[in-house]
Amino acid sequence: MKTLERSTSAVPPPQRSRRPFWTARRRDHAVGYLFIAPQLAGSVIFVLIPLVMVLWYSFHEWNVLAGTFHSVGADNYRALADDPKLPGVLRNTALFSAGLVTLNLGLALALAVLLNQRLRGRVVFRTLFFSPVVVSLVAWTIVWGFLLQKNGGINAFLDLVGVQGPNWLRGEGTAMLSVVVVQVFKNVGLNMVLFLAALQGVPQEFYEAATVDGAGRWRQFWRITVPLISPTILLTSIITVVGSLQVFAQIAVLTQGGPGDSTTVLVYYLYQQAFEFHHFGYGATLSVLLFLIVLVLTVIQWQMRKRWVFHEN
Structure with a gap:
């Protein structure tokens, strides 16, 4: 018995494999982090850090x-x-x-519904309406600036039908x-393509x-089409609202905020304060105000989705 106990105690306990x-x-996980690292680094360097610096x-x-x-x-x-001046700027x-x-949104949805039909030449019209999206914004605005002058192309066309056009950019x-x-003409094609993709997914x-x-x-349009494409309507509305609050090049090229201050929007007013009057601190304060407005409107739209977006209520 003692020999058996001695031999049993001599056996080492089994070791856990590491x-x-x-x-x-x-x-x-590491591969996933490597894939998102460039986007994450860009967001931190070009979004998060500038936001903190502006504040x-x-x-x-x-x-x-x-x-x-x-x-x-x-x-x-x-x-x-x-x-x-700020109340007038916010009103503009x-x-x-x-x-x-x-x-x-209204024109984009109407064009998408029309071009979703089996019409001859619809591919050509889709291309025509989308082509301004890929055109340089400044070049597009300069061309329209010439067309909207008092003696420009728009008024020349109106003269042909006996109508005297106004000075569009100075009234x-x-x-x-x-x-x-x-x-609207510059970016309606982008929302049109998004609506087209949504419409083609409706059974x-x-x-x-x-x-x-x-x-x-x-x-059928109100009871079937609109509910089923409502997620796309939400997406396009958020994109369009945020883009409308950030307009700058069109104002700078076409009107420079005039006549008077009738077209001075918040981003252009921010630019004036920071880069024309060299009040960078006040310009940063206007940037914080713009960020808060965009944030509040986006949150409101996101919360309202529960009431009217299909599958969200």
């Missing part, structure tokens, strides 16, 4: 010409609240955004409308069943 560090799960600059006053840079606390934000921004979003009642129309069986039930085309 688990390798680079398991299949960790390798998959920091908004509490300072930086005069490049005088070579001074000092902290002013919340003075820039108090100046923002007391700025007499709201008018431009509302006009652009309404015309762009307070027509300048904002002109800028909106130029921007035809739904329309056939609705036709059998006696539903007309208008009722």
Whole structure:
């Protein structure tokens, strides 16, 4: 018995095999992080860090010409609240955004529905409407600037039908409308393509069943088409709203904020304060205001999706 106990105690306990560090799960995670590393680095360098720097600059006053840079606390934000021009600038921004979003989305959806039909030459028309999207923004705006002059191509065409056109870019009642129309024609093709892709994903069986039930085309559009493409409508509305709040080149090339301040939107006003008047601290404060407006509107649209976007309620 003692011999058996002695021999049993002499047997070493079994050792655990060490688990390798680079398991299949960790390798998959590492590969995933490597794939997103360039995008993540770009977002940090060109988005996150500039946002933090803008917020920091908004509490300072930086005069490049005088070579001074000092902290002013919340003075820039108090100046923002007391700025007499800011209400008019915000009103112009709201008018431009509302006009652009309404015309762009409405026209894009109408073109998508029309070009989704089996029409002769629809590929050519799709290309024509989308081609302005790939044209240089500045070149597009310069050409339209010539067309909208008092003796430009638009008024020359109106003269042929006996109508005397106004000075589109110098009238307070027509300048904002002109800028909106130029921007609508520039980007309507992008939303049109997105709507076309959504429309082609709607099952035809739904329309056939609705036709059998006696539903007309208008009722089919509101009861079938709009609900099923509502996620795309949400996407395009967010993209268009954010883009409308960031308009700059069209204003700078066509009207320079005039006549008066009738087309001075928030981004152009920011540019004036920072790069024309060299108030970089106040310009940074306006940038913070723009960021907050975009953030609030995006969150509102995202929350409203639960009420009208299909599969979200």
